[in-house]
Amino acid sequence: MTSLYQRLKESGNPKAPMEVICDLIEKGKTAKEIANIMGITERWVRTLMKRKKDGLSAKKLLHKKGPRSPHPKRTKPHIEALVIETQQKTNMGPRRLARE
Structure with missing residues (x-):
């Protein structure tokens, strides 16, 4: 059985899961509640919450923070x-x- 997060990612709109998570964050849901709803880990939700708090949009929440080149x-x-x-x-x- 696939999680809601996976189904949203496969829907064709890569921003869809982040928009749903952003909406849940704005509604005041806890990280544990969001993780249970979406079927993802609480740690990933907390990472997204931190990025959201830093002012990133739903589109930029998924971008990795590492170096542009794999071997800088x-x-x-x-x-x-x-x-x-x-x-x-x-x-x-x-x-x-x-x-x-």
């Missing part, structure tokens, strides 16, 4: 290619290459 500190491809090329020419290991 990853070495750029052109630098990585240069290091590989140098390693193949000189036959040096990673420590010796780092010193160079």
